Amino acid sequence: MTKMSWFNVTSITLGFAFLYLPMVILVIYSFNASQLVTVWAGFSTKWYAELLQNEAFLDAAWVTLQVAVMSSTIATLLGTMAAYVLVRSGRFWGRTLFSGMIYAPLVMPEVITGLSLLLLFIGIGLDRGVLTIVLAHTTFSMCYVSVVVSSRLMTFDQSLEEAALDLGCSSFDAFRLVTLPIIAPAVISGWLLAFTLSLDDLVIASFTAGPSATTLPIKIFSAVRLGVSPEINALSTIMIAIVAVGVISASLVSKRNSLRIQRDEQAAARAA
Amino acid sequence: MNQTVFAPWDDPKEKPLIRFKGVTKRFGDFTAIDDLTLDIYEREFFALLGPSGCGKTTMMRMLAGFENPTEGVIELSGQNIVPVPPNKRAVNMMFQSYALFPHLTVYDNIAFGLRRGDMPKHDIADRVDEMLKLTRLEKFAARKPHQISGGQRQRVALARSLAKAPKLLLLDEPLGALDAKLRQATQFELVDIQEKTGTTFVIVTHDQEEAMTVASRVAVMDEGRIMQVATPEKIYEAPNSSYVADFIGDVNILTGTVKPAGEGLYQVHWSEGREPNIAASDKNFSEGQTCHLAVRPEKIAISADRPADADNALQGKVLDIAYLGNLSTYHVELQSGKVIKAQTANTRRVSRRSFTWEDPVWVSWTATAGVLLDR
Ligand SMILES: Nc1ncnc2c1ncn2[C@@H]1O[C@H](COP(=O)(O)OP(=O)(O)OP(=O)(O)O)[C@@H](O)[C@H]1O
Ligand SMILES: [Mg+2]
Secondary structure, three states: OOOOOHHHHHHHHHHHHHHHHHHHHHHHHHOEOOOOOOOOOOEOOHHHHHHHHOHHHHHHHHHHHHHHHHHHHHHHHHHHHHHHHHHHOOOOOOHHHHHHHHHHHHHOOHHHHHHHHHHHHHHOOOOOOHHHHHHHHHHHHHHHHHHHHHHHHHOOOHHHHHHHHHOOOOHHHHHHHHHHHHHHHHHHHHHHHHHHHHHOOOHHHHHHOEOOEOOHHHHHHHHHHOOOOHHHHHHHHHHHHHHHHHHHHHHHHHHHHHHHHHHHHHHHHHHO | OOOOOOOHHHOOOOOOOEEEEEEEEEEOOEEEEEEEEEEEOOOOEEEEEOOOOOOHHHHHHHHHOOOOOOEEEEEEOOEEOOOOOHHHOOEEEEOOOOOOOOOOOHHHHHHHHHHHOOOOHHHHHHHHHHHHHHOOOHHHOOOOHHHOOHHHHHHHHHHHHHHOOOOEEEEEOOOOOOOHHHHHHHHHHHHHHHHHHOOEEEEEEOOHHHHHHHOOEEEEEEOOEEEEEEOHHHHHHOOOOHHHHHHOOOOEEEEEEEEEOOOOEEEEEOOOOOOOEEEEOOOOOOOOOEEEEEEOHHHOEEEOOOOOOOOEEEEEEEEEEEEOOOEEEEEEEEOOOOEEEEEEEOOOOHHHOOOOOOOEEEEEEOOOOOEEEOO
């Protein structure tokens, strides 16, 4: 390794401090024994224990999880289908408009998306609850999935599907047996993206959640308005841990995959 | 070999397996296939030959069902197949890019088509093993496509398209990635498979030698049109245009005007003030018509003195000698500046070759050596 200049060391330290210092402080204070967030009074895990007793938080966590799983699954289904149609069907009338409309929610301010969904749900008389949050999250995360999947489909060799058709597959079988397994990594990362988006959405959820169902971000936000409590710190630390474990394991899996392919190719080169 | 000559195209009672009737394919305003009419018969080994971009793959894709003709009808066994989707056609294709399924092993790739039908499991296994053996891939059955070499991939693609024993097999440049030896072996294997299974093959190739070796008939294409369809011998010996003559093998083409000399003989005046060539032709040419005389290099003799009995003899000097192992091609520059290629067998050692650079020589050929063409 080459020796780093003082300039590089400083910039990397500053950069990482900027990114992670707030989180580090949050994690440290979650283990604070004191009730006061800003006064350190020794190490303790009591806030974690207390968290497990807090029904409201546990309910919210359960709702959040349900919403995230359902909305990301539906969004993945719809987003993949939309991407497939857009990439595969070539030019059809209104294609540009159609694809523009799919990607519009990416740049739409969340407040507007949330408000319009709220109006819709009121208009059709749908009671706000888990269902409405799921619908709302599906709406905005589906376009993220479709962006991820369509960029994979662009580089997908279409002759593979043709070969499947040629060998007797129906179009659906060709998709199920050939296209889907090959684009699966993109579909999975689309799902993960939708899942995390749903997990930490506050704005749209606050418009579409009702008294019967509150998500964790809403709960945290409203709790913090009454003052930051060490309990919130503990909860946030757990969320950070979950996200970190997810991100690290996802990157490990993909790294192992690429290593395996490399090794296989070397083996093939030796055999040839 | 066969007792009776295989030539269904000469038999008016024979029904073609494939029939293109006035097929045109346009991409936007670009015409890829231009008013194609062609019959291909059962058990044929039909080769499509032509320069890159002339529409060979497009023709195959129409047969497989991936493209629909803009105009015209394609019939398979007398039935219009244009509305039939690719998965309902008894046609399999080996893709120019192989199109192997990257997520499946070699074994599963080959079994893929078989599993789509209602074939019993152990029959599928037997069939796949048979295919693996045929293409000598037994050792690689458990590998994925990215774990094998280019030539091995090509053989997987071949095995996969053969596995379903289709009525018609389309091979788009099936042997491009193989080395000369494996290529030749596979060519013979293909012919063997074809004879054993009775499948009709349509093969696309850039390699004219390959087409000559394996094909029952060859079609030479240019810019979406078929220039000539005939047996390899006929294409070589009696091309119908200078394009075909030039495309298949080496050829000297002399352009001039024709003057009938009676008894099927013609004089070709191809340069002012030079004695005319004599050429025989069973086609009719009118006086003054522009024509091309195509003479193969191996039909041209080279000698130090003017041969006494040759119909055509021209003087020049040796410009270049291409040594091809068993043959040598002499490039002889005539006084007019035109270069004629003459080929001779190397029966002696190179060091004792009779001619060398700058030697004055005579090139000569008989009246029947060349083909007189009107275009
Ligand atoms: N989908 C398409 N859209 C527009 N043009 C096309 C399309 N497919 C083929 N073409 C054009 O049609 C012509 C014939 O293409 P084709 O692939 O049949 O050539 P080929 O004879 O197989 O060439 P090669 O020997 O290089 O494979 C080419 O000029 C090509 O650019
Ligand atoms: Mg091609």
